[in-house]
Amino acid sequence: MTREALDTLWAKVESQRAHVPALYGRVDFRTLPERFAGSPGDATLLTGKYAAERDRLLADPDRIEFMRAYTMMGDGVADAYAALMREYGFRHLVDMLTRACDDGVENVPDAPPELVDFIRAMERIPDWLDMRLVEEGARIDRNAAANLSPFVIRGAFIATFMNKYAALPMAITNTLSSETAGKRVKETATFFSTSVLPGALERFGPGFKSAAMVRLMHSMVRANVLRRPADWDWSIYGFPIPQVDQMPAGLISIFLLSYKMQEEGREQFTPAERAQVELARYRCFLLGLPEELLADTPQGIVDLMNARSGTLRAGYDDATCGELLRATMAADLRADGSRRARIHDRFERAFAKLFFVKNFMAGDKAKAATIGVYLTAWDTMLAALAGIFIYARLRLYGVAERIPWLRDLADRRLVAKIKAQLASYGHAEFTTDAARYRSSPTSLAAA
Template identity: 75%
Template sequence: MTQAGQDHLWTKVEAQRERAPAMYGNVDFRIIPERFTATAGDPTALSGEYESERDALLADAERLDFIRAYTMTGDAAADAYASLMRDYSFRTLVDMLALACDQGVENVPDAPPELVDLIREMERTPDWVDMKLVEKGARIDRNSAANFGPFIIRGAFIATFMNKYAALPMAITGTLTTQTAARRVKDTATFFTTSLLPGALERFGPGFKAAAMVRLMHSMVRANVLRRPGEWDVSVYGIPIPQVDQMPAGLIAIFLLSYKMIAEGREQFTDSERAKVELARYRCFLLGLPEDLLADTPQGIVDLMNARSGTLLSGYDDETCGELLRATMAADLRPNNSLRARTHETFERAFAKLFFVKSFMGNDKEKAASIGVDLKAGDIALAAIAGIFIYARMRLYALAAHIPGLREIADRRLVAKLRAQLADYGHAEFTTDARQYRPSAKPAAAD
């Protein structure tokens, strides 16, 4: 990015104050929060096999400034709409957004300009988007989501709060109980599952609407957190749920794919890989991620993800991260108390424990047990059985996808499985506790 481009980026960052003064009126966007580190030797979220990439990152001053800017960036359009809590009730904002998604913003009586801006931004399909490719990516990903997804939702969700700087918004807004943790896991799973249904990301598809609701939820969290200066210190934590913190959830699959490709010496995606990348990028676009953060080459994807991890100061504290971890592990994700539901949860919980120990604890079972995840021999056996079951089913569906006639039957079956999962997850709320929201006065402008 040129110097002019960098200057333009920082202008957009600081413009958040004017666009959503109730939220950002007292924020100094030029500070370097404690969470952001460009100091050699500091422990960061970039660890393991990726840690060697940090030296190259620290030598790139332009990239460091780029990531710092997006560390201080929320979601301008959604934040402006969420700031209307001074004038509208929480429920009214949700209902107007739902109506705009279902029937078009032009059919929302007296739609505020902020709602119009949010919907129009989401409707602006970028030139690079190929919706046929997006649909192909969704079709490919349905196999994994239907067969592997139900076993990984708990374990994958844990990744979002293993760092205290990124996890604190959830702790502040009431995600520390097993009940609220269960709801949040299901809401997250609902969004990604919904986005894989046929036509879901089209303008009036359910994925489009779900993305809009997620954006409003994130902005509600920002508004809620920023009005608690005693609990949220911008000089330490930066902006709640900044754009860089939304990259891992939306891009982790294509990051791992890209990293593997680079290790193999490949520079070009295959047609199927390109479809998966297109799906991930467009889904993230609808979630509000700036196109600057949506690289389209293997190296570009790896560089951006490593830049985020390599500047996020490592930090785990038991009061925040540990409580979230234990609440999620203890959460009851069953849709009912049937034998089928109880059996699935037994295997799913064991699989989640194994996934956590391998992915976040370096396979150190004693360390995991010390923070509340006790992986026993029985869990490993159950996870192994689940793994064999998952692998066999995914292989069968993958084979069917290459056989004319069976391809359509298999895909219809996968769609049916995804719809059944959505029914089990229940109605997604995509909000934090509404009782915590109250109209807030417009703060004085920052000096």
């Protein structure tokens, strides 16, 4: 990246102060928070087989500065809209956004300019967008969404809690309770499952609407957190929910795909892989991620994700991370009390535990137990049985995909399964109520 491009980026970062003065009027965006780790020897999230990449990352000071800038970047249009909470009330903001998504912003009576800007930004068609590829990517991803996601969503959600700097907003919003944690898990599952339905990301599709609601929820959290200075120390935590912290959830699948390709010596996506990449990129675009963070090559995707992990300081705080983790593991995700739901719950919990221990504890069950995740022999057996069941279904639908006369029938079945899952999750509100916020665990400990 050129010096001119970096200067332009910093000007955009600092313009947040003037664009949303109610939230950022007093913020010094050039202050380097503790969370940002840009020096040799810093302990970061870039560990294991990826750790060796950090030396190459640090050798490129422009990339480090690029990540530092985006670590201080919010969502301009959504933040400006969320800043109207004191004037309109958060419920009215949600209602207006819902109507704008359903009927068009031009049909919202007395729509504030901030809402118009928000919707118009989402309606903008990026130059690279090919909706045929996006739809093909969604069709390919429906197999995993229907057959794998219900078993991994809890374990994957936990990944966002393993760093105290990134996890604090979730703790303050009271996700430390199992009830609220369960609600957030279901909302996350709802968004990603909805996004792979046919036509979901079209302008008036349900995925477009869900993306708008997720963006508003994140911006509401920013607004509410920044109005609680006792709970949020900029010098330590920096920007709440910066753009770079939204990369893992939206891009992890294509990051793992890209890294695998590099290990295989491949440099080009297959047509099917390209479709999956475009789905992920457009989904993230609708969620507000800047296009500079949406690389379209395997190397570019790996570099950006490693740059984010390699500049986020490692830090595990049991009062934040541990409580969030345990609340999520304890959350009841069942749709009802039926025997079928209870059986699924038992297998899903076991699979989530194994997923967590293998991916975040390097297989160390004793270490996992110290933070409240107990993987028993019985859990391992149930998880193995669940794995056989999941793999068999994925393979079955994969075979059907290659048989012309079965392909459409299998796809209709997958769509039906996903819709049934969405019904079981219940209505996702994608809102956050400041009245239910708690003090940060750090503040409570100090008190």
